[in-house]
Amino acid sequence: MSLKSEQTSAHGGVPETTAPYQPVFVGAARAELERLRPSYPTMQALLLPALWIIQRERGWISEAAMAEAGEVLKLTPAYVKGVVTFYTMYHTHPVGRHFIQVCTTSPCSICGSEETLAAILRYTGCGELGATSSDGRFTVIEVECLGACGFVTPIMVDDDFIESVTPERVPDILARYP
């Protein structure tokens, strides 16, 4: 594939760099993808784990990485981008070491999730949704129903699902994520 530059934007304090794009699907990552291939009926289906591999290796999925996935799986760039941008779990910009998702949909909102979200933004120093803290530690976003409406406020920190988070519990919980 062509070597395009990959730009890391100045999103939320992450330093801006421009470096030649290094393909993800070489060596062990390519072998992993080939091992997965027989388990998926179509290239469209295989795209989902391919994107997880990219995100695991790079932390986010750049335009150049989307182009590489399209080339490897013989899918159009528009299709790949459509999938990446449909799911909130795929990152289209650099994020902090810990990615926090907070439910603020109506049932949680009326039970106080906005106060919890505000406490998380204060504790992390992110300041606003989608921004990354200046130390690169956290990125916070709000999401739709996490399926735990009876346990307000539910949040996800990376792959950890945590229920009944209150503003008072925020420091203790987030201290576990250095």
Ligand code: FES
């Ligand atoms: S509305 Fe928040 S978990 Fe369902």
